[in-house]
Amino acid sequence: MAEPAYTVASDSENTNEEKSSSSPSLPEIAVGIDIGTSQCSIAVWNGSQVHILRNTRNQKLIKSFVTFKDEVPAGGVSNQLAHEQEMLTGAAIFNMKRLIGRVDTDPVVHASKNLPFLVQTLDIGVRPFIAALVNNAWRSTTPEEVLAIFLVELRLMAETQLKRPVRNVVLTVPVSFSRFQLTRIERACAMAGLHVLRLMPEPTAIALLYAQQQQMATHDNMGSGNERLAVIFNMGAGYCDVAVTATAGGVSQIKSLAGNPIGGEDILQNTIRHIAPPNVEASSLLRVATQDAIHRLSEQDNVQIEVDLGNGNKISKVLDRLEFEEVNQKAFAECERLVVQCLRDAKVEVGDIDDVIMVGGCSYIPKVRNILKNVCKKDEIFKGVNPLEAAVRGAALEGAVTSGIHDPFGSLDLLTIQATALAVGVRANGNNFIPVIPRNTMVPARKDLFFTTVQDNQKEALIIVYEGEGETVEENHLLGYFKIIGIPAAPKGVPEINVCMDIDASNALRVFAAVLMPGSSSPVVPVIEVRMPTVDDGHGWCAQALNVKYGSALDLITLQRKM
Amino acid sequence: MSGTLVYSAGNSLRFSPGNSLPQPKTIRSFNRTARFPTGAPSFRASAQTLNAEPAVMESVRRRASSLYELLKVNETASLTEIKTAYRSLAKVYHPDASESDGRDFMEIHKAYATLSDPTTRAIYDSTLGARRRRVHAGAMGRTGRVYTTTRRWETDQCW
16 A cells, blocks of 8 residues: 555644744745635735635635545545545545544534445544545545645645745634644644644634725724624534624734534535435435535525436425525524624624624525524625635735734734633533633633632542533533642642633643642642643543542532632 | 632732732742743744743833723723724734733733723722722832732732
8 A cells, every 4th residue: 555645744733843944034924724624725925915726727615525546545636526426435535624533422423424435433432433435445544634635735736836835824723623623633734744823713714804804994003993893604514603803903802702513514414304205315416416406595496406316216306495494494593593692702782793794605595694684683794705715815814924924014914812712621519610711711811710629638639621611521522631649638628729721822721730728828739730632532431431430539629719 | 618619719809909808828929930931932932931021021011000001091091092002002912913921911901801891990990099099098118019900810820
């Protein structure tokens, strides 16, 4: 077997590589990459504006898939598919963004089992087994590997066109990605020889683009102009993200974020289930026909679907828009919930919203547009951005800004003040998740809480760090765990265990823990500092294993401090 | 009792810097260790930010005697003025825009968060007035301390 055409750079996915830059004179401009569930794009600041690169077939939007048909896997950048169905023979892996960093108990992974390639789950909280069909054999791979192969192709394409090595990248990611998933994206980039400068939640990349447009329109660099409040809604094939941002003078402050792994893929599968007669396996033909029908429903009130499934099975059906909306009612309700939640979190009045920005493939669906118009009480959707290019343009802008590029016309005099998309906290008070840094906290952030022991003479305590929104730990993502040892013997409730969390501007999370005793003025044992996440694959097991091993012996509860 | 979920005093302290709430003494002495990195230096920040802060940054926090001064606005500033001031300071002190480690910006943001909300601003203003009077009545020699707004629960006190 030939070696895959990528190189694994290093295992230091968490370290800041302050490499001696090869050319100190000219800073390398980081490229922006929007890795979509179904389509990818790559763009770069060319000195005066954002330029979206095209592949050899002159496409700006490149289908995200990797085919394992031949000895050397080939991604959608270089690979020419004769027709759509070829992607659905089982030899191609796609939708990797829905699979990356997820364990096999995850409902999103289960929803991917209908896809033509193999997604096998054991439902025990380990990574799913993924394989492509090559010469009638399942060849195993991983989402990281698939993404890395694809990124290598994107990188080679960019290097050819820009005539320089490409190393630094800014990537957009879904709001709902956990920090563990982000490390998987970083790993894939490292495998592809790329260095991640930033992973931007998708709507915040659009917020940056919006800030730049607004600044250019008003020539306002001082931030003295009117603040504009925008709701940004981004829904692609895999994820739905919402942000509320306040913008003026090139500064975009993210007031709130909300996201969910719900997207066009779910809508497509719901619709396929609706159209397909019972006992008929969803074929690739049906998938393509349904996708096409959904696209046409954005323009028409009804569409005719004709699919010959072979063996005398034929589907001939008229699908009208109302029916389609009914079938996907749950998905649309979820979109609405996210927007409402995001507005509530941002504490803004609907009447104060200046613009509603909609991007991503699903933003073309009339129902989704109506939801946004209704919730935000706006008659018009913002027309200033291209729904399919906005994210990559924002990422390219961030790439230029983060690379320290200065623009004489002030086009890069931009700043995004980010907020945390998910709360980070620890397990305490039984099985509860106690957030230390709540959701939508301005980044950089540093906060702490005090906890205490639950047993008399408890000498050790487990600090189990989670990320998410659920009240109990099971609903959240495990990021890591460590043990504090050497707590002095004392009745329960006396030792003070301080847990501090710090998120820096590049979104790195560090957790500190210290043991204090009443009356003492310094930690009684050395402070522990841990860079999170520390978990690796199979982490679904870890929390349960800890529970089996220790029970509540090393538990913590929140400490009510005397004022 | 201890079983109740009560978050640390950070929030209430935030709005009343320097007032008579007893500082949890156990934490204060961490100040020295607090100088350690507030995060992996962002890509542009160099290792020198680990312990030393650029002198200019330090002075901004030191000199401010009220949240208004921190944001460089009058006490009568309108909301728009406060927002404008916050954004222009963000462009200077945000870690993405400077070599700063983010502590200054967190401070600026906190001031902004307090002053941009009418309710918290009113509470803050009343404490400001109270402290003024107290200082005026002769808080012998400790005036500078009383005015300090840089008591930071989540930063300094979090060792």
